[in-house]
Amino acid sequence: MKIGELAQVAQCTVETIRYYEKEGLLPMPDRTVANYRNYGQSHVERLHFIRNCRALDMTHAEIRSLLGMMEGPARDCRAINQLLDEHIKHVDVRISELLQLQSQLVMLRELCQSERSIDACGILHGLAAMETAAKPPRPTHLG
Amino acid sequence: MKIGELAQVAQCTVETIRYYEKEGLLPMPDRTVANYRNYGQSHVERLHFIRNCRALDMTHAEIRSLLGMMEGPARDCRAINQLLDEHIKHVDVRISELLQLQSQLVMLRELCQSERSIDACGILHGLAAMETAAKPPRPTHLG
DNA sequence: TGCACACCCTGAAGCTACTATAGAGTCAAG
DNA sequence: CTTGACTCTATAGTAGCTTCAGGGTGTGCA
Numbered sequence: 001m002k003i004g005e006l007a008q009v010a011q012c013t014v015e016t017i018r019y020y021e022k023e024g025l026l027p028m029p030d031r032t033v034a035n036y037r038n039y040g041q042s043h044v045e046r047l048h049f050i051r052n053c054r055a056l057d058m059t060h061a062e063i064r065s066l067l068g069m070m071e072g073p074a075r076d077c078r079a080i081n082q083l084l085d086e087h088i089k090h091v092d093v094r095i096s097e098l099l100q101l102q103s104q105l106v107m108l109r110e111l112c113q114s115e116r117s118i119d120a121c122g123i124l125h126g127l128a129a130m131e132t133a134a135k136p137p138r139p140t141h142l143g
Numbered sequence: 144m145k146i147g148e149l150a151q152v153a154q155c156t157v158e159t160i161r162y163y164e165k166e167g168l169l170p171m172p173d174r175t176v177a178n179y180r181n182y183g184q185s186h187v188e189r190l191h192f193i194r195n196c197r198a199l200d201m202t203h204a205e206i207r208s209l210l211g212m213m214e215g216p217a218r219d220c221r222a223i224n225q226l227l228d229e230h231i232k233h234v235d236v237r238i239s240e241l242l243q244l245q246s247q248l249v250m251l252r253e254l255c256q257s258e259r260s261i262d263a264c265g266i267l268h269g270l271a272a273m274e275t276a277a278k279p280p281r282p283t284h285l286g
Numbered sequence: 287t288g289c290a291c292a293c294c295c296t297g298a299a300g301c302t303a304c305t306a307t308a309g310a311g312t313c314a315a316g
Numbered sequence: 317c318t319t320g321a322c323t324c325t326a327t328a329g330t331a332g333c334t335t336c337a338g339g340g341t342g343t344g345c346a
Contacts, residue, residue: 002293002294003293003294004292004293004294014293014294018295018296034294034295035294035295036293036294036295037294037295
């Protein structure tokens with residue numbers, strides 16, 4: 001199948017597929033005489049796998065790891081379990097960060113319910129007065 | 144004050160400050176004869192404001208908006224309230240996305256509690272079998 | 287046959303918010 | 317007078333794509 005068809009099947013764009021190929025996540029397919037990429041069932045499955053991982057917000061590095069383990073010489077799947085556990089931890093961390101953020105934002109929002117003049121706006125005053133903690137380097141890759 | 148001192152006061156790096164200047168978030172300060180940036184109290188306050196906004200995960204565009212409103216001709220702060228409401232919405236959206244993600248990941252993780260062989264690993268099978276929905280374009284800027 | 291139009295190709299640049307690096311100048315202390 | 321901490325500019329790198337420029341290919345229709 002041609003790249004456009006694969007893109008449709010995998011619910012992603014043609015550009016994304018070419019990008020995955022460049023990144024080494026998706027193996028290079030055969031080419032037609034016109035130099036068009038020509039994909040088979042194995043590519044469909046691999047791309048599907050990758051898109052599922054991405055839907056779970058895994059990084060390319062994590063996906064590369066998983067793909068490597070699937071093809072590698074490992075006899076058991078301890079490393080896979082571990083990778084997933086760590087990814088779940090990242091997501092947990094990010095959720096608590098955002099919950100914290102949300103409560104700060106809501107508090108800030110409550111400082112100005114009316115349509116006051118700019119000078120009196122509690123939000124601006126709040127933003128000027130907040131005590132920012134220094135941002136520690138992120139322990140998660142989730143933005 | 145010199146850039147290093149400002150960085151310390153604002154809990155960010157020197158590079159970040161120079162970057163904000165290039166982005167137009169922080170006005171260009173005077174220079175000493177040695178061409179060193181020379182900041183005053185207004186810069187401290189402005190940078191503090193910016194860092195607070197960033198701590199709340201606002202984008203530079205959002206911050207630019209806020210700064211513009213503070214200096215602009217607007218008589219009331221409706222636009223500010225609105226900007227904050229939308230930002231809160233972004234955060235809400237991202238939190239529910241991540242909660243959804245988390246439950247999927249935990250379900251996936253439960254598919255393999257033991258140290259099986261790769262071929263039997265429930266996680267890999269789960270990742271291969273999931274039905275990915277097409278990712279809609281993100282309504283939020285939060286990763 | 288000619289042509290329009292949808293698809294494919296490559297390579298490079300753009301996005302966000304920084305971070306890091308190279309190579310050079312400045313300043314104060316010892 | 318040298319050492320070390322600071323400053324400067326300009327450039328490239330990060331993640332995961334998206335967009336663009338400038339072409340080639342293939343099919344249906346007049």
